[in-house]
Amino acid sequence: MNGYVEAGYISVLGVLAGYSALLLGRSRKAKKALVRVPVAEKKSEPIE
């Protein structure tokens, strides 16, 4: 081909693959963050 066509396809596939990887990474991070949030300890009485 002429180089431009390949460059076009590589940029489309590269950007989409990169963004997909970023999404998967962020999804894993968000799941971990949600699990890490400690469950609030139940306090019997408020301190007077």
Place this chain on the structure above:
Amino acid sequence: MESNRYKWVRRVLGVVALLLVAATVVLGLWVTPPDVVQGQLVRLIYVHPPVAWVAYLAYGVTSIGSILYLWKRTRNIKWDLLAASSAEVGVIFTALTLITGSIWGKPAWGVWWTWDARLTTTALLFVLYLGYLALRRVPTDSHRRAVRSGIAGLVAFVDVPIVHQSVVWWRTLHQSATVLNATLSPKIHGEMAMTLLLGFISFTFVYAWMLMHRYQIATMEQRALDVELEQLIEERQYEPEAGSALAQ
């Protein structure tokens, strides 16, 4: 946490999207013939209009999400999160539209960039939705953020029909619409048309998969924020007052 069904649908969507994109690349690069006028360059047609279409679609979903949040009867934070998720994916596809357009422009027009009406309005679209995403990062409460960005999303969407009609309204270097033209008569036929159609379908599937992922991340981040806020309020409630602590 997300349901198993949602997870399953997303996985199937991902696999189908991957297969469709692979088929588009094979047909686009090796099976379809070169064009009489454009030669090998025509192969970029199988990716450039489809990514532009997905950008329009993504911003359309952002607008619908924004309207549903702004309208009090349907107000729910999930609409705002959907709008934001779709806008982010839309920005990626707009960037791809500009990149592939520029790569096509250099051999066809002799320049990487020109201030042509179609190119300029598309660049403006990119900047408008980058602004939308930046606005969402301004620290404020969820409701205020949703209202502000909902209005911004709707204002930015005005540019979408302008981008599409720019080749009709102004004299431009950019060619007129190949498929969605005024007479709805496609200027492409045979296996070239089939490959272009496949491109539209495959990138729409990619968008759907990305949107599902991005939306899930947005809901998890929102939930983590809500839990954190609840805990802070609870901790504050049980904290001894400064005065009473000193007295003791």
